[in-house]
Amino acid sequence: MLKAHSRNTRTRHFIFVLMLVIAAAFALTQTSAAVQQQPPPQPNTARGQAMGPGMMSNQDQANTMMADRQQMMANMTAMNKKLDDLVAKMDAARGTEKVDAIAAVVKELAAQRSQMGNQMMMMQGRMMEHMMSAPGQGNGR
Numbered sequence: 001m002l003k004a005h006s007r008n009t010r011t012r013h014f015i016f017v018l019m020l021v022i023a024a025a026f027a028l029t030q031t032s033a034a035v036q037q038q039p040p041p042q043p044n045t046a047r048g049q050a051m052g053p054g055m056m057s058n059q060d061q062a063n064t065m066m067a068d069r070q071q072m073m074a075n076m077t078a079m080n081k082k083l084d085d086l087v088a089k090m091d092a093a094r095g096t097e098k099v100d101a102i103a104a105v106v107k108e109l110a111a112q113r114s115q116m117g118n119q120m121m122m123m124q125g126r127m128m129e130h131m132m133s134a135p136g137q138g139n140g141r
Contacts, residue, residue: 013099014098014099014102017099017102017103017106020106024106024109024110024113025083025087025105025109027113028083028109028112028113058130058133061126061129061130061133062130064126065123065126065127065130068123068126069123072119072123075115075119076116079112079115079116082108083105083108083109083112086101086104086105086108087105089101089104090102090104090105
């Protein structure tokens with residue numbers, strides 16, 4: 001009876017962890033798909049502005065944002081490769097190694113989500129700064 005209860009508990013634990021991995025993977029793929037579907041921003045070379053010390057022109061800001069986006073896409077490709085490798089190890093694992101492999105996938109998903117959130121917040125701040133510095137926005141610049 002005790003042995004069956006222990007096996008039942010392990011099975012429930014395994015299923016719970018597996019469901020967490022699936023939910024996290026789904027959330028990550030949805031975020032990744034949404035980012036990849038966005039068209040790249042088109043730089044507007046007609047917009048120029050007077051630059052003070054330490055200020056970048058709109059074109060410089062647009063170029064920096066485009067480079068940041070390309071770097072983010074390269075990072076996402078590397079992160080997807082790492083997840084693919086971890087999932088392959090998870091699929092091949094058996095017994096207690098399977099639980100460790102699942103934990104590695106969940107840990108990596110959490111780390112990647114945090115990293116992507118931080119990067120998106122940084123890029124959003126730059127984008128807002130760029131938009132607010134554009135002529136005709138009523139900000140007096």
